[in-house]
Amino acid sequence: MLVMKRIALFHLETLMWIERLGTFAAAAQRLNTTQPAISARVREIEDQLGVSLFQREGRRMVLTARGRRLVQASEPLFRGLEHVLLEASDFAGAIAAVRIGAGEIAAATCLPAFIQAIERERPGVTMEVELDLTVPMLQQLLAGTRDIAFLAGPVAGPGLRTAPIGSVALVWAAGPAVIARGGFSQTLPVWSLPEHSPLHAVTMATLEEHGLAPRALHTCNNVRTLIEIVAHGEGAAVLPETMVCGHLATGALAEILPRPRQAVHFEAAIRTRERDPVILDLFDRACRLRIETIPDDMEPA
Template identity: 50%
Template sequence: MAINRIAFYHLETLLWIARLGTFAAAAARLNTTQPAISARVRELESHLGTALFRREGRAMALTPAGRELVRESEPLWARFQTVLTGCSDIGGARGVVRVGSGEIAAAICLPDFVTALGLDLPNVTLEIDIALTVDLIQQLASGQADMIFGAGPVAHPLLRSTPIGGVDLLWLASPAIASAPPPRPPVWSLSSASPLYHIVKDALARSPLAASPVNLCNNVRTMIDIVTRGGGVGAFPEAMVRAHLDSGRLARLPDMPPLPQIAFHVAVRAAESDPLVLAIFGRASDLRL
């Protein structure tokens, strides 16, 4: 067995395929090509004298020998990364970190957070994806994202999360509608997969507008623009509409029940071992909305 020919990149490749499930996903994560990933696997299997993967449909499943190697290699790889990080300045770290965020969290906390991060980690590239929390959780669990900012509880057995505070919601409309609400104005909300939808529906059922139709949109800023132009009412984060309230373009809707805060969490995979990702996660965990 040619153990002396096994390089660290062989183990790194193995662990990312095991985590992401396909050679293509591992190639994207490691900034290389799928043929290069296949070549690394063939080299590793040749050196070990055993097959590590078998194809199951479009995914690659570990063989018993592959599962054992992954189980034994993961703590060693994590320790190796920690040792290297301890020998270097984290400020000089390089790499691509994929961050997912809901639109509300992105608008409220990401600009300052990303700006400060860029000053402290100038060689780190961020790829930011804005999506609903339910989609972000799946991206994180599958390894397509390294860290996420999510609305509501981030509950998944493969993830760990830290609360970073909540955001106040206000019932708002254009001044004309707020002063004389029609009987059934349309109410705007994010999709039913969003915590905001359930907050709006629960409060709406206890309000004078219980018979109003609920229109759905996947973009909060678009909903704010619609409501500002007199296209209905909505429940919006105060931090995103403060300028609209100050300028008089939006007004609070009277006689509506109070809305609970939307809680936000930052999350990573429970098994995350990359020192750079963990360092960024630590900084994000200190945020307070």
């Protein structure tokens, strides 16, 4: 009988993260340790089993057939034991570093309450929040460098598990000086988020709907900066109502065209193969979030 006295749960967890992220360095960062420590763990398992578990393909470390079988067989056991222990303690002892991706609109609406709840109820969970546009966040999520993402949707794919968390109405806005000069009765520059963002799609669709040709179409990848540019500049933009309601109330911005029928819909997303019980617990919480709702007759962007 083979006796494996030195193989521990952290050895199996190491294998799972190398397999998921593709390099020892990425696994070391994810597990908050060093690359030499990761290499040492792999050597310990290989010495214990007497087989090679990884082979190098370019810059990535790829599991051998035996290594792949070991990970496939042990991951459900590892996650099941981890979940049982966390559930027994009502997740009170949950310790993890969770990497969260969010767009600015989600970050300005539902994300603060989500983070406050995690800080209060899961004090052992460290959160790494990064704001970005939907396309790069989606790529990061699928690559395993983000754990949970709040995306402008709808998004779909064989590697994603998503849940709707609400929608945000949009407004065409400009600064008061632009409105005073007649708004779109003159040819104006238009500002937008970059191409492939929902706001850009709505911008182009509504310009076409109203038969308007902008003097120039500028882009900026930061919504708050976009708001300030429009408030103090010469152009107009489609902006999320939840982020400009204060500007509209004070007169720093004014609506320049009828509100678009389209709205931006948001979803919480994780990978379909995600088995980490802490991430699954946080995703369950994220599914219960609700961004400010919109009228029923609005269309998705």
